[in-house]
Amino acid sequence: MWYLGGSVFRARKTHTSTGEVGVLEQRGHWGSRIGFVLAAAGSAIGLGNIWKFPYITGVNGGGAFVMIYLVCIALVGLPVMAAEILLGRSSQSSPVGAMKKLAGPRSAWVSIGWLGVAGSFILLSYYSIVAGWALNYAWLSLTGRLVGLGPEGVEPLFGEVFSSSATNLVSHAVFMALTVAVVLGGVSKGVERWARILMPTLMAMLVALLINSFTLDGFPQALSFVFGIHTESLTAGGVLEALGHSFFTLSLGMGAMITYGSYLRKDDDIVAASITISLLDTLVALTASMVLFPIIFSYGMQPSAGPGLVFISIPIALSQMTGGMLLSILFFLLLVFAALTSSISMLEVVAAYFIDERQWTRNRATLVTGGVIALVGIPSALSGSTALFGADFAAIFGKNWFDTLDYLVSNWVLPLGGLGVAVFTAWRMDEALRHDHFLSGCRMRFFYKSWLWLLKFLVPVAIVFVFLHAIGVI
Numbered sequence: 326m327w328y329l330g331g332s333v334f335r336a337r338k339t340h341t342s343t344g345e346v347g348v349l350e351q352r353g354h355w356g357s358r359i360g361f362v363l364a365a366a367g368s369a370i371g372l373g374n375i376w377k378f379p380y381i382t383g384v385n386g387g388g389a390f391v392m393i394y395l396v397c398i399a400l401v402g403l404p405v406m407a408a409e410i411l412l413g414r415s416s417q418s419s420p421v422g423a424m425k426k427l428a429g430p431r432s433a434w435v436s437i438g439w440l441g442v443a444g445s446f447i448l449l450s451y452y453s454i455v456a457g458w459a460l461n462y463a464w465l466s467l468t469g470r471l472v473g474l475g476p477e478g479v480e481p482l483f484g485e486v487f488s489s490s491a492t493n494l495v496s497h498a499v500f501m502a503l504t505v506a507v508v509l510g511g512v513s514k515g516v517e518r519w520a521r522i523l524m525p526t527l528m529a530m531l532v533a534l535l536i537n538s539f540t541l542d543g544f545p546q547a548l549s550f551v552f553g554i555h556t557e558s559l560t561a562g563g564v565l566e567a568l569g570h571s572f573f574t575l576s577l578g579m580g581a582m583i584t585y586g587s588y589l590r591k592d593d594d595i596v597a598a599s600i601t602i603s604l605l606d607t608l609v610a611l612t613a614s615m616v617l618f619p620i621i622f623s624y625g626m627q628p629s630a631g632p633g634l635v636f637i638s639i640p641i642a643l644s645q646m647t648g649g650m651l652l653s654i655l656f657f658l659l660l661v662f663a664a665l666t667s668s669i670s671m672l673e674v675v676a677a678y679f680i681d682e683r684q685w686t687r688n689r690a691t692l693v694t695g696g697v698i699a700l701v702g703i704p705s706a707l708s709g710s711t712a713l714f715g716a717d718f719a720a721i722f723g724k725n726w727f728d729t730l731d732y733l734v735s736n737w738v739l740p741l742g743g744l745g746v747a748v749f750t751a752w753r754m755d756e757a758l759r760h761d762h763f764l765s766g767c768r769m770r771f772f773y774k775s776w777l778w779l780l781k782f783l784v785p786v787a788i789v790f791v792f793l794h795a796i797g798v799i
C-alpha cells in the first residue's frame with residue numbers, strides 16, 4: 326500500500342524540527358494546538374447550538390431530551406469526531422483526497438469524501454440565509470429599532486426579515502462575503518486567527534448574557550425545565566432528533582473535521598482534542614438554553630415556540646426588558662459570530678478540495694467556490710418570498726426549497742457521512758495506521774478499545790435507526 330506509506334512519509338518530511346512548514350507543503354497547518362481546538366470548536370459551535378438546540382429542547386419538553394442528547398454526544402458524536410480527525414491527520418488531505426489515499430484511488434469509499442464536499446456546499450448555501458437573519462437582527466438592534474416594540478411590533482418585523490427578497494439577498498451576500506474574506510486568509514492566518522478572536526469574544530458575551538439571566542424571575546423555572554428529568558414529553562422521534570442533532574452540532578459527517586484534522590501535526594493528541602471540542606460545544610448549547618429560557622419564562626412565553634424561539638419570542642421579550650437594547654445587540658452579534666466560525670469550516674471543505682485535488686491556488690479556490698455557493702443560495706434566500714421556491718415548489722415537493730435542502734442534509738447526508746466514516750475507520754482502514762495515529766501524541770491510550778467498539782457496533786446501529794425513522798418505519 327504505497328499510498329499509506331507515502332502519506333505518512335510526506336507528513337513527516339514536510340515538517341522541519343522547528344515546526345516550520347517545508348517546501349513540499351502547499352496546504353498550510355495550524356499555528357498552534359489551541360488554534361486548532363478553537364477553530365474546530367468554532368466549526369462545531371454555531372446556529373445549531375444557539376438557535377436550534379434550545380428550540381428542539383423546548384419542543385421536546387426539556388430535561389429528558391437533554392439527558393439523551395448528552396449520551397448521544399458522548400457515545401456517538403465523540404467517537405466519530407475522533408475518527409474524522411484521525412482520517413484527516415493520517416492522510417494530510419481533505420475528504421476526497423483522504424479517502425483516495427486511505428482506501429485506494431478508485432475505491433467506492435471515495436464517495437464518502439464526495440458526499441462531504443457536496444454536503445458542505447449545500448449546507449453553506451442555506452446556512453448563510455439563517456445567518457443573514459441574525460445579521461439583520463444585529464443591525465436592527467444596533468440601530469435601536471428593536472426597542473419597545475412588543476409583540477405587535479416584532480411579529481411583522483420578523484415577517485419582513487423572513488419574507489423580503491431584497492433583505493434576504495443582501496444579508497446573504499454580506500454574510501458570504503465575510504466567510505470568503507476569512508477563508509482567503511488561509512489556515513493559520515485566516516481560519517485560525519479569526520477563531521482566536523471570535524471564540525473568546527463569543528464566550529465572554531455568553532457569560533454576560535447568562536449573568537443577566539440569573540437575575541430574572543424565570544431562572545429557577547428554566548433550570549428545572551432544562552435539567553429536571555421529566556420523561557413524560559419524550560418520544561422515540563425526540564430520541565432520534567437528539568441523535569441527529571449530535572452530528573449536526575459537532576459538524577460531523579461532512580468532512581469538516583477531516584479537513585481541519587488534515588492541518589494537524591502528528592504529535593497532537595486527537596482524543597484530548599475531540600473531548601475538549603465536544604465539551605465546549607455542549608457547554609455552549611446548555612448555556613445558550615440557560616440564557617434563553619429564563620427570558621422566555623419571565624415574559625410568560627412558550628418554550629415550545631419552535632424555530633421562531635430566537636427570532637420572534639426572544640426579540641419580543643428583549644424589546645420590553647430594561648437594558649434590552651444592549652442585550653439584543655450582544656445576543657445577535659453572538660449568533661453572527663457563532664455562525665461565521667461555522668460557515669468558514671464549510672467553505673474550507675469545498676475550497677480545500679480544489680486546492681488539494683485540482684492544484685488551484687487558495688485565492689482562486691475560495692473566490693470561485695464562495696461565489697458559486699452564494700449564487701446557489703439565492704433560491705434559499707427567496708424561499709420565504711417567492712412562489713417559485715416557496716409555495717409552488719412546496720406544492721410539488723412537499724416543502725419549500727430551503728426546507729427541502731435542510732431535510733436532505735440533516736436527515737440523509739450527515740448520518741450517511743457519519744456512517745461511512747465509522748464503518749470505514751473501524752472495519753476497513755489499515756489497522757496499523759489507525760492504531761499508530763490514535764496513539765501518537767495520545768495521553769488517554771486506554772480509550773482505543775472502547776473507541777473501536779463504539780465505531781464498530783453502536784454508532785452504525787444508532788445511525789440505521791435514524792434512517793428507519795427518516796423513511797417512516799419507526
Ligand code: TRP
Pocket residue numbers: 368369370371372373374572573574575576577578579581667668670671739
Ligand atoms: N456545527 C455547526 C452548528 O452547530 C454547523 C456545521 C458547521 C456543520 N460545519 C458543519 C454541520 C459540517 C455539519 C457538517 O451550527
